[in-house]
Amino acid sequence: GATTQVVHSAGRRFIVSPVPESRLKEP
């Protein structure tokens, strides 16, 4: 899946990727 990167002003890097459906709880 596509990943995006967000860099906070303090320098920390957050890498965001889709969560596999199997890891999500049933609604």
Added chain:
Amino acid sequence: AEDTGVRVELAEEDDGRKASIALKLWVEDPRKLKGKYKDAGAIEFTFDLEKEVPEGVAQEMVESGFFHESDAKIVGKSIRDRVALIKWRRARTPPSA
């Protein structure tokens, strides 16, 4: 650990040596959050076990737009619980020489 609706796991295997570890966080149950949550996905980040505090990272996530201000506490707690578990495991199983 308490079910906060926010899941935090190791993003890589812990070798028990590095102070800086990779963690992955995602929302399992958005109903447990106070603020409106925009589903961004799993957020991977590095955390320094010696220098950083979970609440500080949670605040950075709020500032980066992942969570609402009112959920900083629950996100911080979720990270804190996982970090405590990692530290506990490390204390029990010291790295081999």
